[in-house]
Amino acid sequence: MALTLDEVRAIAHLARLQLTAEEEKRFASQLSDVLDYAARLGEVDTSQIPPTASVLPMNAPLRPDEVRPCPPRDQLLANAPDREGGMFRVPRVLELEP
Amino acid sequence: MAELTDLTLLEAASALRSGEASSAELTRACLDRIQSIDGQVRAFLTVTDDLAIEQAKAADEQLRDDNAESLPLVHGIPIAIKDVLCVEGVPTTAGSRILEGFRPPYSATSVSRLVRAGAVILGKANTDEFAMGSSTENSAYGVSHNPWNLDRVPGGSSGGPAAAVAARMCYAALGTDTGGSVRQPAAFCGVSGLKTSYGRVSRYGLIAYGSSLDTVGGLARNVGDLAPIFSAMAGHDPLDSTSIPDPAPEINLNGDGVDKLRIGVPKEYFIDGLQPEVETAVRAAIEVFREMGATIQEISLPHTDLALPVYYVIAPAEASANLARYDGVRYGPRKGPGEYPEDYFVTRGELFGTEVKRRIMLGTYALSAGYYDAYYGQAQKVRTLIKGDFEAAFEDVDLIACPVTPTTAFGIGAHGDDPLSMYLEDVFTLPANLAGIPGLSFPVGFDSDGLPIGMQFMAPHLGEAQLFSAAHAYQAAASWHTRWPDL
Numbered sequence: 001m002a003l004t005l006d007e008v009r010a011i012a013h014l015a016r017l018q019l020t021a022e023e024e025k026r027f028a029s030q031l032s033d034v035l036d037y038a039a040r041l042g043e044v045d046t047s048q049i050p051p052t053a054s055v056l057p058m059n060a061p062l063r064p065d066e067v068r069p070c071p072p073r074d075q076l077l078a079n080a081p082d083r084e085g086g087m088f089r090v091p092r093v094l095e096l097e098p
Numbered sequence: 099m100a101e102l103t104d105l106t107l108l109e110a111a112s113a114l115r116s117g118e119a120s121s122a123e124l125t126r127a128c129l130d131r132i133q134s135i136d137g138q139v140r141a142f143l144t145v146t147d148d149l150a151i152e153q154a155k156a157a158d159e160q161l162r163d164d165n166a167e168s169l170p171l172v173h174g175i176p177i178a179i180k181d182v183l184c185v186e187g188v189p190t191t192a193g194s195r196i197l198e199g200f201r202p203p204y205s206a207t208s209v210s211r212l213v214r215a216g217a218v219i220l221g222k223a224n225t226d227e228f229a230m231g232s233s234t235e236n237s238a239y240g241v242s243h244n245p246w247n248l249d250r251v252p253g254g255s256s257g258g259p260a261a262a263v264a265a266r267m268c269y270a271a272l273g274t275d276t277g278g279s280v281r282q283p284a285a286f287c288g289v290s291g292l293k294t295s296y297g298r299v300s301r302y303g304l305i306a307y308g309s310s311l312d313t314v315g316g317l318a319r320n321v322g323d324l325a326p327i328f329s330a331m332a333g334h335d336p337l338d339s340t341s342i343p344d345p346a347p348e349i350n351l352n353g354d355g356v357d358k359l360r361i362g363v364p365k366e367y368f369i370d371g372l373q374p375e376v377e378t379a380v381r382a383a384i385e386v387f388r389e390m391g392a393t394i395q396e397i398s399l400p401h402t403d404l405a406l407p408v409y410y411v412i413a414p415a416e417a418s419a420n421l422a423r424y425d426g427v428r429y430g431p432r433k434g435p436g437e438y439p440e441d442y443f444v445t446r447g448e449l450f451g452t453e454v455k456r457r458i459m460l461g462t463y464a465l466s467a468g469y470y471d472a473y474y475g476q477a478q479k480v481r482t483l484i485k486g487d488f489e490a491a492f493e494d495v496d497l498i499a500c501p502v503t504p505t506t507a508f509g510i511g512a513h514g515d516d517p518l519s520m521y522l523e524d525v526f527t528l529p530a531n532l533a534g535i536p537g538l539s540f541p542v543g544f545d546s547d548g549l550p551i552g553m554q555f556m557a558p559h560l561g562e563a564q565l566f567s568a569a570h571a572y573q574a575a576a577s578w579h580t581r582w583p584d585l
Contacts, residue, residue: 008459011463011466012459014462015459016425016439017443026515031456034410034517040404040407041476042476044479044483046482049479049480051475051479051482052479052481053310053478054310055296055297055485056340060339061339063336071203081430092438093438
């Protein structure tokens with residue numbers, strides 16, 4: 001199968017990736033190659049086969065829901081590109097009523 | 099005494115105990131060697147001189163104060179850490195510009211356990227961006243070079259750790275293996291590399307790529323040197339919900355039981371495209387086990403050819419979810435006009451490299467409405483068949499022996515811009531990750547260009563002790579692991 005440029009743009013939008021025109025073109029052909037290769041999976045009869053999501057023979061363990069210490073706020077904010085008043089600062093997401 | 103950097107880890111550990119060398123001297127020797135040759139190899143992204151010397155001095159004090167025999171074998175030993183593992187306060191980039199300047203507020207459990215055992219951290223070693231690659235050519239900070247031939251790749255994604263060990267800039271290194279990323283570079287660089295069982299070593303503090311496949315492992319100059327690294331890291335960690343409850347197993351290197359081993363040789367791993375010299379060397383190594391009394395039998399893993407397409411659906415799908423967190427808000431640089439949501443698109447578009455974007459795109463597609471069942475759902479079912487192949491095989495054999503890579507180290511730039519041809523490099527290593535089983539890669543010869551050839555053993559889930567025992571018995575009989583590149 002060949003992905004169209006529009007399909008590539010739709011996937012890039014879902015993935016929040018800005019691509020250059022050159023990347024869109026290149027990815028259209030390269031992703032098509034990989035998907036063609038993966039298409040052979042469809043030829044396997046798996047009607048009686050359960051999926052493997054984890055190789056471990058155990059369920060996710062539970063722990064008591066207890067308050068525990070965590071690193072100080074300043075330390076967790078230290079890597080942020082923009083911060084203010086002990087918070088991550090981001091561009092405006094919601095429009096406020098005047 | 100020979101140059102300190104010529105010692106193996108176990109020799110260095112014994113020199114520390116006899117007083118022939120101090121940790122500060124070992125550390126200084128490694129830092130000097132990094133200074134003198136890493137300009138050519140480019141194995142390290144960050145060298146932590148001050149931290150290393152501070153840790154070495156503390157290790158020396160403990161050696162003086164405590165009963166040295168009771169200290170772990172890694173105590174005072176300088177090691178390198180692949181740059182996808184967090185080290186508190188030390189730049190950790192995952193080979194990506196999207197994490198440029200990131201200093202983690204905590205260390206990975208694998209790292210903190212080594213540090214608690216007294217190991218000395220020399221620095222962060224190069225990796226393909228987010229561990230996606232087989233050559234380090236996908237690192238945003240430049241390619242590492244194979245110490246055996248600087249025009250060749252060291253393999254990947256743990257290419258920096260493998261090159262650092264092979265060039266004797268450190269005694270061992272921590273790496274990670276999601277589809278072969280410890281074993282393949284170990285083979286290309288002529289060192290020994292362990293991929294642990296899924297769940298054996300905590301993934302806490304490992305920058306996630308494919309969460310159902312990611313494992314933390316180690317690289318060293320020989321199998322005996324790997325054992326104390328493994329023992330220090332393995333065991334339950336409540337901070338990783340996929341960490342198994344079992345304690346680290348006892349590793350026995352006395353060669354017992356090798357004569358009773360049943361070794362399976364899967365016919366599907368000896369394919370067209372396998373470099374003849376690789377096949378010859380691997381088959382010769384298997385003969386060494388026959389001479390030691392092991393039983394060798396041909397086996398079949400019938401779904402082997404499906405491992406590659408399964409992996410390249412599942413790993414990108416998991417990666418697309420894991421890499422959604424890089425949004426330029428909490429860490430890393432932010433790019434764009436300062437508007438929502440444009441900043442997300444620009445930050446991710448500009449700061450992720452090509453291969454990472456390609457895999458995010460693939461994974462996003464495989465998980466998207468209308469395609470999920472055909473790709474991701476189907477890949478998970480075929481994964482069950484691949485895992486089942488191994489379960490069936492391990493009813494008849496204790497270990498599986500096969501090549502690590504179809505060829506020896508390829509040239510820098512050899513795969514150009516052809517991702518599918520690069521993916522084929524992983525054909526012999528991916529199945530172990532899909533099945534969650536451990537694998538150990540070790541050198542079994544050299545090709546006519548003087549490049550190392552690797553063989554791997556695979557064992558049942560949690561069968562690391564068996565891998566160590568068999569591979570160490572081989573190294574007691576062979577000497578490939580004692581050869582060094584001329585650097």
